[in-house]
Amino acid sequence: MDYNGLVYITNHQQTPQLQMRNKSEIKALSESPSGKLSYLLGRCSKDNNPLEALRLYDEALVNNVPLNVEHYNKLLYLCSSSNTELGLERGFEIFRKMESNVVPNEATFTTMARLAAFKDDPEMAFDLVKKMKEGCGISPRLRSYVPALSGFCKKGLADKAYEVDGYMIENGVMAEEGELGLLLRVSVGAGRVEKVYEMLQRLRGSVRQVSEETAGLVEEWFRSGVAEGVGVKSWDVGKVKDAVVEGGGGWHGVGWLGEGKWEVTRIEMDESGVCGSCGEKLVSVDIDPLETENFASSLSTLACQRETRADFLQFQEWLQKHGPFDAVVDGANVGHIKQNYFDFNQLKSAVNSTRRLSPSNRLPLVILHSGRVKGQQNWNQKNRMALQHWKESGALYVTPQGSNDDWYWLYAAISSKCLLVTNDEMRDHLFELLGTSFFPRWKEKHQVRLSVTREGLKFHMPPPYSIVIQESEKGSWHIPTVTGDDFETRRQWVCAHRIKH
Numbered sequence: 378m379d380y381n382g383l384v385y386i387t388n389h390q391q392t393p394q395l396q397m398r399n400k401s402e403i404k405a406l407s408e409s410p411s412g413k414l415s416y417l418l419g420r421c422s423k424d425n426n427p428l429e430a431l432r433l434y435d436e437a438l439v440n441n442v443p444l445n446v447e448h449y450n451k452l453l454y455l456c457s458s459s460n461t462e463l464g465l466e467r468g469f470e471i472f473r474k475m476e477s478n479v480v481p482n483e484a485t486f487t488t489m490a491r492l493a494a495f496k497d498d499p500e501m502a503f504d505l506v507k508k509m510k511e512g513c514g515i516s517p518r519l520r521s522y523v524p525a526l527s528g529f530c531k532k533g534l535a536d537k538a539y540e541v542d543g544y545m546i547e548n549g550v551m552a553e554e555g556e557l558g559l560l561l562r563v564s565v566g567a568g569r570v571e572k573v574y575e576m577l578q579r580l581r582g583s584v585r586q587v588s589e590e591t592a593g594l595v596e597e598w599f600r601s602g603v604a605e606g607v608g609v610k611s612w613d614v615g616k617v618k619d620a621v622v623e624g625g626g627g628w629h630g631v632g633w634l635g636e637g638k639w640e641v642t643r644i645e646m647d648e649s650g651v652c653g654s655c656g657e658k659l660v661s662v663d664i665d666p667l668e669t670e671n672f673a674s675s676l677s678t679l680a681c682q683r684e685t686r687a688d689f690l691q692f693q694e695w696l697q698k699h700g701p702f703d704a705v706v707d708g709a710n711v712g713h714i715k716q717n718y719f720d721f722n723q724l725k726s727a728v729n730s731t732r733r734l735s736p737s738n739r740l741p742l743v744i745l746h747s748g749r750v751k752g753q754q755n756w757n758q759k760n761r762m763a764l765q766h767w768k769e770s771g772a773l774y775v776t777p778q779g780s781n782d783d784w785y786w787l788y789a790a791i792s793s794k795c796l797l798v799t800n801d802e803m804r805d806h807l808f809e810l811l812g813t814s815f816f817p818r819w820k821e822k823h824q825v826r827l828s829v830t831r832e833g834l835k836f837h838m839p840p841p842y843s844i845v846i847q848e849s850e851k852g853s854w855h856i857p858t859v860t861g862d863d864f865e866t867r868r869q870w871v872c873a874h875r876i877k878h
């Protein structure tokens with residue numbers, strides 16, 4: 378054991394921790410000074426202790442301990458999160474030192490941009506991002522732009538904020554709800570009506586359903602005097618209709634239509650999508666079949682990488698032979714709804730009800746993991762017969778041992794372009810791989826959820842309209858808010874339409 382290291386620890390740590398030395402600590406103590414510093418700085422991050430980190434840094438300088446980019450980043454991060462004058466001052470000092478010793482990376486610049494924002498200097502935060510890109514050839518991430526963007530927005534400097542936005546677009550970084558919200562707020566504040574319009578369209582295109590905060594901001598806008606004054610009294614109806622068709626439905630993008638005060642309400646839509654406030658009907662935005670096909674093929678590629686390739690290919694062949702289906706049932710999930718064991722009777726009842734949804738009374742495809750059908754010789758005869766019947770009808774696929782059946786039911790439903798019966802909200806790691814552009818839209822139109830009631834299973838069909846910000850041909854707006862995973866909670870929409878005279 379490195380004796381010096383021990384002394385070093387004992388001098389500066391509280392004694393109770395001394396007794397609880399764990400493996401990583403013992404390892405760190407036996408490492409080089411640089412390794413030790415790394416370990417101790419890591420501990421400062423964990424404890425959020427910038428003062429101790431700065432002390433370690435000063436000590437390292439005295440002892441000529443070589444610092445690498447990770448050491449510097451940890452130090453800068455602690456300085457930026459301290460939100461103190463000292464953190465600010467020392468952060469910039471450390472950065473200057475760093476630049477002459479090591480090559481900064483994305484994390485370095487992003488942290489420095491945060492420090493600049495804390496200094497109330499968004500211009501500097503933006504310069505740092507540009508320097509990262511143009512000077513060092515490092516691609517800034519979304520988080521790198523946020524300090525500059527939010528700094529300009531906070532100061533109400535709309536044009537500067539649009540400049541950051543433009544730079545992001547130019548560099549292929551997509552603003553998310555937080556950033557679009559900032560841009561919307563600064564635009565509302567500055568009365569930049571064309572920009573407010575643009576942000577609403579961008580929220581529609583990429584975010585679709587908004588948080589409570591954004592919804593409040595949208596309401597604030599429509600209630601403002603500026604919103605009242607914007608728009609046209611008459612417009613070319615044919616042109617607007619054409620624009621709607623061209624855009625795929627649910628928006629036209631022609632600009633603010635109508636005149637006068639807006640009526641702004643929070644409302645729930647009825648089953649068919651008719652708004653109780655303005656009486657307009659929400660539309661269903663179609664999914665381009667080609668988009669579905671492309672998605673199915675990329676899903677297949679992914680599944681073949683993640684699953685045993687031969688198994689998945691075999692499944693695809695099987696689907697070719699027995700599909701397409703009208704519905705796919707995620708057997709394991711359906712058998713577990715409201716049960717803490719796998720309830721085959723519940724699955725059976727769901728399969729029978731799903732069959733009744735099919736125009737040709739066709740059995741849905743049931744996907745079950747091999748583990749679920751194991752030991753079926755011990756099942757009661759009725760259930761064994763049901764399983765046998767599904768199998769013989771080409772309506773059961775048992776996924777092999779070691780497989781993740783999620784890939785199977787999802788692929789089957791997407792390639793069959795059919796309904797998918799599951800209460801799985803499809804948010805875990807696997808589904809995150811599928812991205813946010815196509816998959817949420819597909820899910821909204823194809824997922825059937827079930828609830829268990831006293832009267833039996835209740836089916837919750839996909840809504841006949843799209844849950845996305847909609848701009849009507851008359852110029853009204855409907856903005857859906859996000860809801861949690863409880864699908865029985867009714868969704869709130871913001872309706873904004875002109876008050877009729």
Ligand SMILES: [Zn+2]
Nearest residue numbers: 652654655872
């Ligand atoms: Zn309405």
